[in-house]
Amino acid sequence: MRRIVDAAIDLAERGGFEGVRLRDVAERSGVALGTLYRYFPSKEELLLFAFAEMIDGLEAAMDERPAAGASALERVREFFERTTRGLVQRPQLGRAVMRASATGLGDAAVRSETARARVQGMLVDALRGRHDPAGPDEHERAVAETLLAVWYAAALSWSAGVGGRDEISGKTLRAAGLLLASDGGLHG
16 A cells, blocks of 8 residues: 555656546556555545645654644644645645545545544644643634634645745634634633
């Protein structure tokens, strides 16, 4: 399976979403097309698997060095700067995984929702300034969902060629400032 994912990533880095054709992935990875379809019935699912690996890397980085700052806004700023940097550092791949995440079809939709929930959990940790296995309360969940929705919309715009990296961060941080200013800082 590793060869399949690596081939898809390589093709996405060269040609974006359109550059990932399952027939080409199978050929490049040396796997029969039928075998590839057993693991990944669509290129969206394959790209979302690659996206999950990107999120694995972000989780490891956040565990090793949590978002720092004296206030929730400072920690959220750092969290989204790091998240955005991870997405745009390989722009063709980043655009491809964003497009795949917007599909809303079948198992790809489940993979996309799982990815969103994982990122939301890391965002709640940044808001709190710590990890709490009990999970977020209703207010924390609402703030995190709202900020993540703004980030996701801005990242989708970037993936479509509308706006740059700075707009992803800028829109998200403006929303964070509005939400957290009226929040009394949300836990610091």
